[in-house]
Amino acid sequence: MKVEQIDFALLGDERGRLTVIEENRHIPFPIKRVYYIYDTLPDVIRGCHAHRKLKQIAIVMQGSCDFILDDGHEKVSVHLDSPTRGLVLDEMVWHEMHNFAEGTVLMVLASDYYDESDYIRDYDAYLKEVAP
Numbered sequence: 001m002k003v004e005q006i007d008f009a010l011l012g013d014e015r016g017r018l019t020v021i022e023e024n025r026h027i028p029f030p031i032k033r034v035y036y037i038y039d040t041l042p043d044v045i046r047g048c049h050a051h052r053k054l055k056q057i058a059i060v061m062q063g064s065c066d067f068i069l070d071d072g073h074e075k076v077s078v079h080l081d082s083p084t085r086g087l088v089l090d091e092m093v094w095h096e097m098h099n100f101a102e103g104t105v106l107m108v109l110a111s112d113y114y115d116e117s118d119y120i121r122d123y124d125a126y127l128k129e130v131a132p
């Protein structure tokens, strides 16, 4: 499956680094929600769902983790460890997050408000919906 990543500019000077993300310029949708995952316990696997309509961009602000993306045909693993890189999580892509390094902060920009009815949390149900 095709993996899409967005590289954000690294600005900065002798004082340190700065990265900026602007809606519709760097992110291909209006950002309606931001959430972040942190203090994740070792060996925890998060995600394990797909969204019917939601689009998201995941950015590791600090630390690292591995994403497994699955479009129902193919699975790919993507290692994220940079605050200047966003991983596109399109609708109907099953995603899991593994191997959180201690201190990891994972920020997600989402195209819509939280809506539990948009989630598919059962993998067999996902396979039936994605490729009936």
Ligand code: TYD
Pocket (backbone or CB within 6 Å): 033, 035, 037, 045, 046, 047, 048, 049, 114
């Ligand atoms: P969950 O989707 O299980 O987290 P992850 O997929 O990252 O492992 O979400 C954990 C809990 O937080 C769950 O009860 C739903 C709730 N939640 C919200 O209320 N709003 C949100 O925007 C998100 C992402 C989760």
